[in-house]
Amino acid sequence: MRKAIVLAVAALLAGCANMMGSQPSGTGVVKITALGSHDGEFCARDRAMVFEDPDGTRILYDAGFTVRGASDPRLGKIDAVLLSHVHGDHIGPAHQPAANAGSCGSPDFSVNDTPNSNTVNIAVAKNARLLVGGELNSFFPVKVKAAGGDPKLVQTLRFGAMGKVGGVRVATVPAVHTNGLPPEFLDKNVGDALRANGLTAYVGPPNGYILIFSNGLVAYLSGDTGITAEQDIVVRQYYHANFAVINIGDVFTTGPTEAAYVINDMVKPNSVIMSHANEVATQGGKVVAGSRTDTFMKAVKVPSYVPLSGKTMSFDVSGKCVAGC
Numbered sequence: 001m002r003k004a005i006v007l008a009v010a011a012l013l014a015g016c017a018n019m020m021g022s023q024p025s026g027t028g029v030v031k032i033t034a035l036g037s038h039d040g041e042f043c044a045r046d047r048a049m050v051f052e053d054p055d056g057t058r059i060l061y062d063a064g065f066t067v068r069g070a071s072d073p074r075l076g077k078i079d080a081v082l083l084s085h086v087h088g089d090h091i092g093p094a095h096q097p098a099a100n101a102g103s104c105g106s107p108d109f110s111v112n113d114t115p116n117s118n119t120v121n122i123a124v125a126k127n128a129r130l131l132v133g134g135e136l137n138s139f140f141p142v143k144v145k146a147a148g149g150d151p152k153l154v155q156t157l158r159f160g161a162m163g164k165v166g167g168v169r170v171a172t173v174p175a176v177h178t179n180g181l182p183p184e185f186l187d188k189n190v191g192d193a194l195r196a197n198g199l200t201a202y203v204g205p206p207n208g209y210i211l212i213f214s215n216g217l218v219a220y221l222s223g224d225t226g227i228t229a230e231q232d233i234v235v236r237q238y239y240h241a242n243f244a245v246i247n248i249g250d251v252f253t254t255g256p257t258e259a260a261y262v263i264n265d266m267v268k269p270n271s272v273i274m275s276h277a278n279e280v281a282t283q284g285g286k287v288v289a290g291s292r293t294d295t296f297m298k299a300v301k302v303p304s305y306v307p308l309s310g311k312t313m314s315f316d317v318s319g320k321c322v323a324g325c
């Protein structure tokens with residue numbers, strides 16, 4: 001009898017733990033594909049990634065310069081577009097005319113997307129929701145309408161409760177960075193006045209994202225950020241992120257050493273993909289010795305994976321890479 005009660009209590013506690021997300025047990029894999037400038041490499045301006053839930057929901061994160069417009073065949077169906085902040089290398093004032101155009105260190109981004117943006121053009125063409133924080137819920141509807149889309153595609157996701165796209169729950173989390181909109185995205189008279197004064201248009205705080213996939217995998221997408229206490233208190237202690245994508249961009253964001261500290265001592269996921277290296281990180285698909293990417297991989301204690309453009313990596317519920325790594 002006593003044994004039965006102990007077992008019952010143990011089962012109850014296990015159930016509670018599952019509800020808290022600390023003992024995920026779902027099935028299926030999350031597929032992650034980097035959409036960089038050069039096939040099979042990790043290049044200076046690469047930020048964009050597509051996340052595919054086991055239920056087929058596809059989410060584009062920070063299109064930037066390297067998604068080749070809405071007709072880029074790598075996109076396929078896109079249900080939602082995320083944008084961590086409005087700096088050019090994330091919102092996308094221009095894009096590459098063709099795969100591998102220019103060099104890995106200095107890609108050719110000669111197709112102009114201003115005053116709209118690569119991000120908005122893609123969301124409109126895909127009829128995808130734009131889940132954004134800051135003041136972007138009033139700025140982007142104007143852009144979406146100008147591009148011929150439904151302004152209702154833009155959905156507010158400030159720091160707080162979770163939104164949902166298909167079976168994926170999405171939240172924004174703080175990022176310690178800036179969020180000034182470059183003048184080329186504004187009406188000419190406003191943009192010219194700001195440019196003459198050396199200013200950008202501030203559009204509220206930048207953010208990172210938490211994605212909780214239908215199999216239970218909890219991903220932390222850092223956006224551009226330095227070290228911040230929320231990576232411990234919010235990302236790890238509340239959301240229990242067990243997988244991360246983190247910037248290693250140096251000076252602009254955490255560099256490789258700071259990013260490794262965030263992963264090792266604050267977020268503590270089971271694996272990590274680095275992003276935003278601002279360098280020629282690979283040659284022939286191999287990490288360049290002495291690069292920021294190399295430094296990060298040597299400093300981080302969990303398995304780390306290079307986002308080689310076009311290559312799909314699959315992660316299970318625990319954040320373990322099970323294919324493509």
Ligand SMILES: [Zn+2]
Nearest residue numbers: 087089090224
């Ligand atoms: Zn950036």
